[in-house]
Amino acid sequence: MTQITLTINGQPRTIEAPPLKRLLDVLREDLHLTGAKEGCGEGECGSCSVLLNGELVNSCLVPILQAEGAHITTIEGIASNEKLHPIQQCFLEQGGAQCGICTPGMILATHHLLEKYPQPNLLQIQEGLAGNLCRCTGYTRIFQAVQQASKTPGTNSVPSPI
Amino acid sequence: MSAQTTHIVGSSPIRKEGVAKVLGRAQYIDDIALPNMWFGATVRSTIPRGRITSITFDPAIPWHEFTIVTAADVPGENTIVHIAKDHLCLASTHVNHPNEPILLLAHPDRAVLPAAVAAVHITYDPLPAVFTIDQAEAPDAPAIWGDPDAPEKNLFKSYLMRSGNESQLDAIFAAADHIVTGEYRTGAQEQLYIENNGIIAEYSATHGVTVRGAMQCPFYVVHALQLVFNLPAEQCRVIQTETGGAFGGKEDFPSVIAAHAALLAMKSGHPVKICYDRAEDLAATTKRHPSRTRIRTAVSKDGKLLGGDIAFCLDGGAYLTLSATVLSRGTIHAAGPYRWPALRVSGKAYATNLPPHGAFRGFGAPQSIFATERHMDRIAHALGITPEDVRRRNLLAPGDRTATGQLVPQSGPDTVDMQHLLTRALTESDYHAKQARFQKENPTSPIKRGIGFATFFHGSGFTGSGERRLNSLVEIELTPTGQPQILVSSTEFGQGTNTILCQIAAETLHLPYDFILIAQPDTKHVPNSGPTVASRTAMIVGKLVERAAQSLVQSLITSGHLPHHYSADDFRHAALAYLAQHGPLKASVRYQSPGDIVWDDDNYKGEAYPAYAWAVYVAEVAVDTTTYAATCTNFYALQEVGKVLHPILAAGQIEGGVAQGIGFALYEKCVWQQGHMANNQMTNYIMPTSADLPPIHVAFEEIPSIHGPFGAKGIGELPMDGPAPAILNAIEDATRIPFNEIPLLPEDIFQRMTANGHTSGDPCVPEATA
Numbered sequence: 001m002t003q004i005t006l007t008i009n010g011q012p013r014t015i016e017a018p019p020l021k022r023l024l025d026v027l028r029e030d031l032h033l034t035g036a037k038e039g040c041g042e043g044e045c046g047s048c049s050v051l052l053n054g055e056l057v058n059s060c061l062v063p064i065l066q067a068e069g070a071h072i073t074t075i076e077g078i079a080s081n082e083k084l085h086p087i088q089q090c091f092l093e094q095g096g097a098q099c100g101i102c103t104p105g106m107i108l109a110t111h112h113l114l115e116k117y118p119q120p121n122l123l124q125i126q127e128g129l130a131g132n133l134c135r136c137t138g139y140t141r142i143f144q145a146v147q148q149a150s151k152t153p154g155t156n157s158v159p160s161p162i
Numbered sequence: 163m164s165a166q167t168t169h170i171v172g173s174s175p176i177r178k179e180g181v182a183k184v185l186g187r188a189q190y191i192d193d194i195a196l197p198n199m200w201f202g203a204t205v206r207s208t209i210p211r212g213r214i215t216s217i218t219f220d221p222a223i224p225w226h227e228f229t230i231v232t233a234a235d236v237p238g239e240n241t242i243v244h245i246a247k248d249h250l251c252l253a254s255t256h257v258n259h260p261n262e263p264i265l266l267l268a269h270p271d272r273a274v275l276p277a278a279v280a281a282v283h284i285t286y287d288p289l290p291a292v293f294t295i296d297q298a299e300a301p302d303a304p305a306i307w308g309d310p311d312a313p314e315k316n317l318f319k320s321y322l323m324r325s326g327n328e329s330q331l332d333a334i335f336a337a338a339d340h341i342v343t344g345e346y347r348t349g350a351q352e353q354l355y356i357e358n359n360g361i362i363a364e365y366s367a368t369h370g371v372t373v374r375g376a377m378q379c380p381f382y383v384v385h386a387l388q389l390v391f392n393l394p395a396e397q398c399r400v401i402q403t404e405t406g407g408a409f410g411g412k413e414d415f416p417s418v419i420a421a422h423a424a425l426l427a428m429k430s431g432h433p434v435k436i437c438y439d440r441a442e443d444l445a446a447t448t449k450r451h452p453s454r455t456r457i458r459t460a461v462s463k464d465g466k467l468l469g470g471d472i473a474f475c476l477d478g479g480a481y482l483t484l485s486a487t488v489l490s491r492g493t494i495h496a497a498g499p500y501r502w503p504a505l506r507v508s509g510k511a512y513a514t515n516l517p518p519h520g521a522f523r524g525f526g527a528p529q530s531i532f533a534t535e536r537h538m539d540r541i542a543h544a545l546g547i548t549p550e551d552v553r554r555r556n557l558l559a560p561g562d563r564t565a566t567g568q569l570v571p572q573s574g575p576d577t578v579d580m581q582h583l584l585t586r587a588l589t590e591s592d593y594h595a596k597q598a599r600f601q602k603e604n605p606t607s608p609i610k611r612g613i614g615f616a617t618f619f620h621g622s623g624f625t626g627s628g629e630r631r632l633n634s635l636v637e638i639e640l641t642p643t644g645q646p647q648i649l650v651s652s653t654e655f656g657q658g659t660n661t662i663l664c665q666i667a668a669e670t671l672h673l674p675y676d677f678i679l680i681a682q683p684d685t686k687h688v689p690n691s692g693p694t695v696a697s698r699t700a701m702i703v704g705k706l707v708e709r710a711a712q713s714l715v716q717s718l719i720t721s722g723h724l725p726h727h728y729s730a731d732d733f734r735h736a737a738l739a740y741l742a743q744h745g746p747l748k749a750s751v752r753y754q755s756p757g758d759i760v761w762d763d764d765n766y767k768g769e770a771y772p773a774y775a776w777a778v779y780v781a782e783v784a785v786d787t788t789t790y791a792a793t794c795t796n797f798y799a800l801q802e803v804g805k806v807l808h809p810i811l812a813a814g815q816i817e818g819g820v821a822q823g824i825g826f827a828l829y830e831k832c833v834w835q836q837g838h839m840a841n842n843q844m845t846n847y848i849m850p851t852s853a854d855l856p857p858i859h860v861a862f863e864e865i866p867s868i869h870g871p872f873g874a875k876g877i878g879e880l881p882m883d884g885p886a887p888a889i890l891n892a893i894e895d896a897t898r899i900p901f902n903e904i905p906l907l908p909e910d911i912f913q914r915m916t917a918n919g920h921t922s923g924d925p926c927v928p929e930a931t932a
């Protein structure tokens with residue numbers, strides 16, 4: 001067991017865990033933040049995506065040891081005070097979420113993409129989301145949600161991860 | 163029926179459970195933990211077929227900490243019942259496929275389970291096995307299923323559909339101008355829902371079994387549990403939790419995992435969760451049936467179909483499960499939306515030593531439609547006419563009858579004109595101009611471009627007399643807050659069940675969409691509205707919701723609580739007054755078969771489905787002659803699905819289905835080694851990513867159907883049918899090489915192109931037979 005201190009959605013947290021325990025399991029089991037999902041456990045599907053120091057990572061591939069001192073943003077930290085974040089609102093309106101299992105990861109990937117390219121073109125969107133698999137939508141409506149979000153004021157006023 | 167003016171139906175309100183999903187708060191089964199819950203794991207066979215000779219437990223593991231369940235612990239029948247009882251809950255003496263469950267383990271710590279599973283050593287006396295349709299049907303094949311002395315070995319089920327002058331087929335072939343034959347094959351395809359299968363089960367001696375989890379059909383699970391536990395239905399409670407995709411893959415399989423988790427719960431005295439990881443889900447759960455279709459057609463010189471003889475075969479895997487019904491739908495859809503003066507379709511499903519194949523969006527139809535639509539292009543090439551010509555001359559028209567003898571209405575509702583759909587699709591996709599341009603550019607380009615299309619239909623609802631047998635029940639109750647709440651076992655797994663059923667109720671009740679509630683499917687509280695499969699929810703269940711809503715409002719009006727014209731506030735007051743005065747109010751309606759729907763199960767004649775959805779899909783492709791990769795570069799999907807209830811959800815269904823169809827055609831290959839899926843990881847079973855898919859243009863024709871609510875028909879499976887043949891037709895257009903097997907991967911293209919010496923792009927004359 002190692003003691004790990006990190007900041008999750010703005011809150012400092014200290015946990016005890018085996019050093020190689022996956023960040024995904026720490027979030028889901030120790031911190032009861034179940035928004036990050038395990039789709040594959042091997043870095044292929046992106047349903048476990050979180051932001052680690054502002055970078056998009058697959059939390060199934062991150063040993064908790066590597067998250068010491070890190071600032072983590074999960075889907076639970078994207079909305080503020082019961083108000084949907086504009087990205088969430090756009091996914092809702094455009095039909096970007098069907099079964100919803102990929103949605104938390106998609107929304108975090110979108111957030112990361114829009115930080116990098118505030119007005120992304122279609123190719124940038126396609127490539128920016130290529131690490132997040134969605135089996136339901138065929139992605140079309142997700143692209144539309146991202147495009148709408150890029151035009152919505154406040155999209156980049158996300159509670160800053162750092 | 164003239165198109166009704168609607169306000170809520172036809173608009174796109176926010177999906178009911180959408181806010182919880184975008185917030186990441188929706189609770190899927192693996193997000194749920196019950197107090198004192200243990201975790202379960204499955205010990206599986208490592209060989210395709212054999213007799214179990216020994217089971218030993220490695221002494222390095224503290225087994226006393228575990229609960230261990232074998233077939234001997236099954237209190238009722240050791241079977242997972244679907245259509246037959248051949249499918250064991252746990253294997254005891256023999257195994258019939260790799261990854262067959264033999265033994266179950268439970269432990270309070272999830273982390274110790276993998277090592278424990280690996281520490282159970284099982285030895286076998288292997289028996290000969292078969293892995294393909296060709297091997298299963300061979301005269302000298304080992305009999306792996308059923309009566310070894312049966313005239314046809316290893317045959318799960320067969321159908322013979324005869325249509326028109328079928329008895330004259332020999333004479334028709336003898337006299338025909340052309341005979342065109344072909345063979346077409348499709349591979350197994352994984353549903354690849356991003357949420358793996360998972361269940362939590364509880365057991366108590368007084369209440370029986372309670373399971374919750376990811377599933378499409380709660381009452382299928384009840385039925386299976388009743389047998390395994392020898393309990394009445396009331397003591398087998400099943401609750402569907404938020405389900406992260408299904409596509410048929412959570413139709414029959416949840417019964418298996420529910421029974422396993424419940425057996426562990428009973429023996430351990432704890433709630434037990436079994437959630438598969440991806441490798442186990444891929445290796446052990448159902449996939450789309452591989453198929454082989456041989457088609458022989460007699461054709462006139464102007465391209466009219468004179469007669470057809472189609473042999474459609476499916477690989478069902480080791481147990482019957484749903485193969486008979488998958489076969490049935492595939493057999494009927496083999497005829498396509500065409501006029502056949504004489505047609506014979508023989509459908510056969512064979513047993514092999516692969517894990518059982520099961521339901522996947524389209525349910526047999528994508529396989530047979532792939533064959534038929536490739537074959538229509540083959541006829542065109544053999545005759546030197548265009549793919550468009552051959553369709554134009556044979557498409558069903560209003561007043562014609564389908565191969566089962568069902569009339570395409572000549573006027574009024576449900577009158578669909580495929581010629582018009584074809585014209586519209588080819589115009590809007592700019593088919594002719596693009597084809598001409600590609601043909602001009604291809605000879606000098608290393609990238610060969612092509613365009614192709616498929617014309618097809620898909621029946622909504624259960625096949626034949628299925629809906630009558632299901633006899634579905636739907637209820638709407640008033641909640642203590644005076645709101646209508648829909649009670650159905652129809653499940654939401656992304657396709658929009660919650661939303662469209664609430665829209666239908668809201669429209670019928672003249673109430674705001676947000677005012678309508680829908681209950682979580684819990685068999686203790688909801689009636690059996692049938693399984694959520696077969697594109698039946700919008701049309702069949704939706705119609706029942708409409709009728710239940712009418713009945714509910716009638717009760718409030720006749721009891722004097724509600725005026726004929728009312729606001730939402732009036733409704734709430736009336737509802738509360740009714741509840742105070744008379745107690746609970748629940749409107750129930752049961753499925754009524756339309757009088758003119760008649761189906762003859764023995765002869766495969768009559769109204770196979772209440773209604774069909776019709777479509778023309780156009781695909782553009784680029785085949786790179788240096789990498790041999792084929793890419794779909796543009797996709798156009800036109801469909802007639804009756805009234806579109808929710809344009810955003812409907813388009814989302816089509817886009818998602820098309821994406822899966824593109825995967826089926828060009829990406830998704832199960833690699834089998836001795837019946838085991840060797841590539842059981844997302845790293846090497848490849849589904850399309852956001853960077854792989856073309857723009858998908860979706861268009862609807864809306865011709866109201868009398869069979870569904872507000873004129874709606876089924877939509878969910880249709881988009882799976884058309885992409886694969888449209889893409890392969892386009893690849894033939896690009897390369898002049900007929901590829902007739904999917905998935906079509908670069909290595910397959912490389913083989914054919916280099917073998918035929920076609921890297922230069924010279925057009926070749928297509929063969930008439932394969």
Ligand code: FES
Nearest residue numbers: 039040041046060
């Ligand atoms: S679960 Fe982490 S990438 Fe799939």
Ligand code: FES
Nearest residue numbers: 098099134135136
């Ligand atoms: S919405 Fe189901 S996987 Fe994306």
